[in-house]
Amino acid sequence: MLIRKPNPLTGTDIPSSEITPKDTWLDRRKFITAAAAVGAMSLAGQRLSSLLSPSEPVHAAGKLDTVKSPLSTTGEPPTAFKDITTYNNFYEFGTDKGDPSRNAGGLPTRPWNVKISGLVKTQKTIDIDTLLKLHPLEERVYRFRCVEGWSMVVPWVGYSLSELIKQCEPLPNAKYVQFISYFSGKVEKWAPFGYNWPYSEGLRMDEAMNPLTLLTVGLYGDVLPNQDGAPVRIIVPWKYGFKSAKSIVQIKFVDKQPPTTWNDQAANEYGFYSNVNPNKDHPRWSQKTERRLGLPFYAQRRPTLMFNGYGDFVASMYNGMDLNKNF
Amino acid sequence: MNKPTLITLKTLVWIACLYPVALLGYEAVTNNLGPDPTKTITFTTGLAALRLLVLSLAITPLRQLWSKLSWLIKFRRLLGLFAFFYASLHLFTYIGLYSYFDPHTMLQDVLKRRFITAGALAWLFLVPLALTSTTGSIRRLGGKRWQQLHKLVYVSVCLGIVHYWWQVKPGVTTPMTVTIVMAILFIARPALTWWKARRKNNLTYAA
Numbered sequence: 177m178l179i180r181k182p183n184p185l186t187g188t189d190i191p192s193s194e195i196t197p198k199d200t201w202l203d204r205r206k207f208i209t210a211a212a213a214v215g216a217m218s219l220a221g222q223r224l225s226s227l228l229s230p231s232e233p234v235h236a237a238g239k240l241d242t243v244k245s246p247l248s249t250t251g252e253p254p255t256a257f258k259d260i261t262t263y264n265n266f267y268e269f270g271t272d273k274g275d276p277s278r279n280a281g282g283l284p285t286r287p288w289n290v291k292i293s294g295l296v297k298t299q300k301t302i303d304i305d306t307l308l309k310l311h312p313l314e315e316r317v318y319r320f321r322c323v324e325g326w327s328m329v330v331p332w333v334g335y336s337l338s339e340l341i342k343q344c345e346p347l348p349n350a351k352y353v354q355f356i357s358y359f360s361g362k363v364e365k366w367a368p369f370g371y372n373w374p375y376s377e378g379l380r381m382d383e384a385m386n387p388l389t390l391l392t393v394g395l396y397g398d399v400l401p402n403q404d405g406a407p408v409r410i411i412v413p414w415k416y417g418f419k420s421a422k423s424i425v426q427i428k429f430v431d432k433q434p435p436t437t438w439n440d441q442a443a444n445e446y447g448f449y450s451n452v453n454p455n456k457d458h459p460r461w462s463q464k465t466e467r468r469l470g471l472p473f474y475a476q477r478r479p480t481l482m483f484n485g486y487g488d489f490v491a492s493m494y495n496g497m498d499l500n501k502n503f
Numbered sequence: 504m505n506k507p508t509l510i511t512l513k514t515l516v517w518i519a520c521l522y523p524v525a526l527l528g529y530e531a532v533t534n535n536l537g538p539d540p541t542k543t544i545t546f547t548t549g550l551a552a553l554r555l556l557v558l559s560l561a562i563t564p565l566r567q568l569w570s571k572l573s574w575l576i577k578f579r580r581l582l583g584l585f586a587f588f589y590a591s592l593h594l595f596t597y598i599g600l601y602s603y604f605d606p607h608t609m610l611q612d613v614l615k616r617r618f619i620t621a622g623a624l625a626w627l628f629l630v631p632l633a634l635t636s637t638t639g640s641i642r643r644l645g646g647k648r649w650q651q652l653h654k655l656v657y658v659s660v661c662l663g664i665v666h667y668w669w670q671v672k673p674g675v676t677t678p679m680t681v682t683i684v685m686a687i688l689f690i691a692r693p694a695l696t697w698w699k700a701r702r703k704n705n706l707t708y709a710a
Contacts, residue, residue, distance in 0.1 A: 259538035271675045324672070326539050368674035441673045460616055460669065462608075473531065473540035473600060 240333050240394045245314035247336075247387060249413075249485075254317060255328040255470050257396050263469065264403045265322065266422060268359065268373065270366035276403035282363035283423060285407040294354070294428035297345035304407050308393055310343065311335040315397070316390055316411075321452045321484045323416035327466045332411055333394030338385045346381075346429045353384040354434035355410060356426040371437065377421040378434035378448070379412065380493075388413055388489050392420075414486040416450045447503035451494070454480035456503050504574045516578055520585040523551040524592065541600045548593040553667065555586035556660050557685055564691035567699070580636050583656070587633040590626050590663075597622075618669035625662035628655045660685060 266276035269283075288304040313333050321327045341353070359374030367373060383389065390411040393400060400406040405422025412419045418438050428434070438446035445459055454464045467476040483490050494502075527547055530536045536543045559582035562575045597619075602608040612619045632653055634640075641649045664685060667678040 255538075263538045267674060271672075271677075326542070368676070370674060445673075457615070460618055462612065462616070464608075467539055467541050469538040471540075472534070473536060473544055476539070476541050477600065477603060 239398055240308075240313050242313045242315040242333050242394075242397060245316050247489075248315060248317045249319060249329070250317070252317070252319065252329045254331050254396075259470050260328060260330055260395060261401045261403060265324075265417070266403055266405070267371070268364035268367045268375070269403070271368055275366060277401070279366055280402035283358065283402045283406060284363070285402065288407050288425075290408065290424060291426040292344050292428075293426060294430050295347040295350035296429050297347065304393075307340070307391070307408060311339045313393065318388075318390070318411060318413040319481075319484050319486075320411070320413065320417055320420075321466060321480070323418060323446065323450065323458060323463075325461060325463070325466055326469055327484075328469050330411075331396055332390055332392045333397065334390040334392035334411070336387045337389040337391045337410060338387060340391050340427075341385060344427070344429070349431050350429035351381055352378050352430050352432065352434055353381060354378045354426075354428040354430055355421040355424050356428065357421050358423040358425050370441075372440055374425075375421060375437045376434065377410075377419055377436050378430075379419070380433075382493050383412070383490075386490060386493065388486060414451060414483040414490045416446075416452060418446065419450050449494075449499070449502050451490075451499060451503070452480060452484040453482060453499055453503065455482075456500055509574075509577065513578070513581070516581060520555065520581070523547060523589070541596070544600070545593060545596045548589050548596060549667070552586050552589035552593055553660070553663050553681055555582050555589060556656070556663065557681060557688065559583045559586060560656065560660060560685070560688050564688055564695060567692070567695040584633060584636055587629045590629055594623075594626050618666050621662045621669060622666040625659045625666055628659040628662070632656060632659075657689075 262277045263273045264276040265273070266280060269276040269279040286304070289301045290304070290307065291299070291301050293299045312335065314335055315331055315333055317329060317331045319327060320330050346353075355377045357375035357377075361373075364373070379389070390413075392405070392409050392411045393407065395401075395404060400409065405420075405424075408424055409422040410420055410424065419436075433448055436446075436448060439448055452463075457463050463480055465477050466480045468478055469476075481487075527536075527544060531540070531544075559579050562579045562582070565572050566575055598604060598609065602612065613623050614620070632655060635644065635649065635652060644652065664678060664682055667681070671677060
């Protein structure tokens, strides 16, 4: 073949008519330098202002239209966006509180599908954008209580899970709902040893149908950051935080109590129900009090509320149940 | 080692030992202790106590390894007392910020939560060591009895490490580093003594 390969080092194949005139080239350099300088200065300005007001919410792209909800908790100042998004338990991305915000960047939130399976009329797969439009999105401010003893107040965005469940048409023998989270084995390089992934959680059918149970797609009016369980999770505010499964890829309707990850790890420490209960201690620490995040160290401590303060909405589901045995 | 060098070194070690509590104080005042400041203070003081204790236990093995490092002995008491200082801060954080000075809560915790039992005992065993840390005490007790008493430091550091492991959630392995270091130090002393004894008995050839 007589096709001449261009010499990449000397550029001898480029005709001289193509050469940029020197003054144009210098002008372009000036322009690019100036543009870079302006860019750097505005970036520095932004960083400086965010340093000066560190709890200024830095919104992700993707604002959500929300309506207020009567089920929202009032009278509690919400925790700063910075704390909600940099203090996370998402062990697939590391067991340090700061790890998920550093490492969850690889979680692929689009495309995202949730498989509806098990004891339903028809198994189907719903993509996230359909889920976002299934029902008007509400702002629900809820207390969030971790089993470790700290708590937050988060303005979540979503709608009652019951709205989705109604559309799933579960069969009459479906007694429990299981939630299975994303796990690829590839983006979760920091997952600790000895866990059975993917993360699995579950609720009794009446708990799943309770209006408080939130199919959650956002917080602070924007889509969920990866470390908070993007793009869709559930929030069950009267239970310890680990019940609120993140980054859900499958919702399965079953007739027997499903296995749940933390119960698998230590059944004597993490029960299936895990209702917030100041009278039922964790085997290794007391649950009588909790530490509210974002406050000075001398002002954090407060008493734990039964059902995290949501007893009016949920206590009746447990009438007659021994909550010390069924923890 | 001449006096000026010793004074310089001791000053540096004092500064290094005070750094964690100074940083904590600064962060408390500038509201930079993170979202859970109670946890931050507790963890920082506890980790400092454990690390300083382990460091103080590294001194004798190092001296056995290299006779040139025999001056390290002058720093062992300093590190040990600072470990006790941080352990006491850690205990005080628990008393003030976790138990809110309520004796009933504290009793319940020590009796029911095994990691708190371990921690309380770890601190308790350091108390007689701190009280007998003076040169006068070595004289009054006599070298041999003093040595016997100060063997309690091994019990204390083990309880401290167990306290750490019993506190973390399943799957969390952050106490591993200090555990491995302490394991090495535990093996180091008898290993070095044995090695030296072998050399003394000329069981190995000099090259």
